Amino acid sequence: MKKLLFAGALLASRAVPGQSVSPTTAPAARDSLSHAVEVVQPKPAPVADKNELKYNLNTSGTHFFKVTFLNQTWLRLNQSNPGTTVIQEAKPQTLDIGLRRTRMQMFGQLNDRAFIYLQFGMNNFNYLNGFPGFNTAGTPSNRKIAAFFHDAVGEYLVFRDKDYLKVGGGLTIVNGLSRFSQPSVSSIMSMDVPVFAQATVDQTDEFSRKLTVYARGQVGKIDYRFALSDPFPIQTTGATPPALSSNATFALKGHHKQVQGFVAYQFLDKETNQTPGYMTGTYLGKKRMLNLEGGFVYQKNAVWHRENVADTVYQNLNLWSVAAFLDMPVSPAKGSAINAYLGYFHTDYGKDYLRFNGIMNPASGSTVTLPGVSGIQGNAFPMFGTGNVLYSQVGYLLPQDLLGRGNGALMPYAQAQIARYTRLTEPLGVYNIGLNWLIRGHNSKMTLDYQNRPYYGTSGTQLAPAGRRGQLTLQYQVFI
Template sequence: MCFVLYTASAQDTLNISGMPESPEKRDLRVSLNADGSKFVQFILWNQVWVRHFENNPGTMVNDNPTNYTTDIALRRIRAIALLNLSPRYRFFVNLGIDNQTYNTGGGTGSGPTGMGKRADFYYHDAYNEYTLIPDKNQTSGEASNFTLNIGAGLHGWNGVSRMYNGNGITTLGIDIMPPSATTDLTDQFGRQLGMYVRGHWSNLSYRFAANKPFATNLIPQVGGPAVDNNSKGNLAYSSYLTYNFWERESQDVSVFSFNYLGSKKVLNIGSGFYTTANATMSQPSEGIFKNHAITILGADVFLDMPTGHRGAAFTTYISYYSYRLGPNYVRNIGLMNPGVPDPNFTGQRGFGAGNSQLIAGTGDVWYGQAGYLIPKVEYLPRLQPFVALFSRNFDAVNQSGNTYQAGVNFLIDHHRSKITFQFDSRPIYDDVSRRIFRRGKEFYLGAQLFF
């Protein structure tokens, strides 16, 4: 996800990383009046991945049984604009594509619009926001202890946790992990249509939203797990509160940084929720359907601080989630997954094809990550090794499972230009016993550039 930083000054600017910018940096900005208080500003962002990973047993890629996949993919390409019409009123739009590979992200079949080609270009964000109580008194210029902003449109001002509001540019690892339980089901890549309020009261930052989830209409099998079906059309409500012990993070943006590279000293705790009635459906006996609410609770802690000398820094994030999604609800996600089930496979089949793994389900999730920014060495890129753990315990399977991650960031120009290498080891569940019977290896090399 991308974001825009806004304050009430004529020198306001989009700030992607959330860190202080170099004095030499120049923005893509067009002033609309003489003093520059009204303007349009643009940002371009690109993430490219090279991948090699082990497919789950029973996978077919391009109609061929396939054990391993190697490819080059476009993870994110974005064009972002902020239209600042006054010190109080602004419009934010974020357009682009996601997840284009050689055989996914486009159409089907062959030809110029076929498999993997011409990925959909769509709005990620498109919302208006008005400042009711600004961060500075417009007459005296004194800082306000309480701020209030209201917005509406297609937005990502989500509840639950920092991870549910994660910034894809300033991740510690190669990507946001784990993704939200509802991603691309009842939301559009983490966004829903709705209204929100946000601001801060002293060191407490808050956000609340009331949204209309995108429609789902899956029909459950008799005696099977709950599936996504929100045909009754209930609203969804969400919130996330954070308390800032040290520096107060800017929360004029919809997403949070996970990696300040030692430019801030931040210690935050947070808690939030997402809830909507009649969001999933089960069929305990033939012809008898039951609706179930989705309730997600989250709590987390984030630490980022400089350590020692020569720009060294330590960052860590720990979060817990309680998922109540309906009886035995479970969801597999394979990011840019090239594989489908092989109908002719006769061996021990994995639960899900390709690189998919269990991401969400009724049960509990823990996630933690930590990284260390190595002290500066003149004329060399900064190095930042990191590790992460994603642990889940879902009712629909018979064994808890962990995904392990480790890697290193090569920071050429902070987050503005960086290369990330990452290794993942994910659990593969048997399709019948729902127990782990092997692990899948994944290797990633990612390159990011934005300006």
């Protein structure tokens, strides 16, 4: 027995040949085999970073609730249109910092058929937010009033587990004119969308959203949506409505519903169809998209103008478009991809309608006046009008290893908006070139964009181009 005990002790001491004991260890610990043995725990496997905030409502994850956050910050240098003033001082150029979009989405598939979608946030927040010091009611304005509900939608899936038909309603961007009339702004290929495609933005809608009932879905290769909207009166924009004149403006009398429809034929992959309305800007080579698209917006007696001094003439709002959309990988092995869009828009807002608009305009006024239009300062140009528009964009996602592993990817792009509006003597041309640095896809990206646009002077009853100005913008987008 003594020999067996001695052999067991000897084997135990040899089981830890590499063991070292700290000189500060107590003698009792050094003498104890239980303290001398070092137990090495296996390292846990690395956990992949999550890029979404999602709570599953069932074990399979088919029922869920999700929250997203988006912030787009701009640093911009702009050559001002002639006569531009900023808080009553002449400014030939401006440098401003702003929040183009700050949004929070909350949505989820609550059960097999019910879907809810909410979006809250603000847009175009720069140092002029809330300016001038008094609003049209004569009360002090407030720079802190900016955020609002963009969307509040409930949707019902008619056929279980099939996207054939979804019916919904609420405050929504579901729209008929084009894919850029209902863009998913977190995934756009360029720095900004072609805002002219959001045809009634902040006129008879709430930042492109209207109170709407709709039906949408995907049947085979067809993606469709049809909507009946209840437009807001022009009197509720917060600005003084334009006076009745020989040029069409939105009517101050009468109220009619708006009918909209959009159909896309998808030759290859299908569009993402989860959230109501929103259409992806670029899939960054993750899908093979080739679409032919068309849409329309119609509203009876939406606009008016004056003829023969005393006669008031009402006209219909009649907008339609046809387009082709391409977004697909070029070299899957290298991660390169192409995005391209070409669209033709017929925009009939009534006789000689024309509206200037400047995105997050960095200027507050102008010493120059043009007949029948307002808001011509800063970076504004005639964005909307009765006539026809050709819009195109193209971008190329360069190989993923160009900057080295883990350093993101580059995507240069170009945009062009060419319009022939009846109030202009010559076609309008607005051009953008830019470069995306996709640090982590759309979740973290920087965009440098240069825009070249015309400014205008008077030519009889029309407006004529008088020169051109430029704008350089750096955007940083964070999205989860």
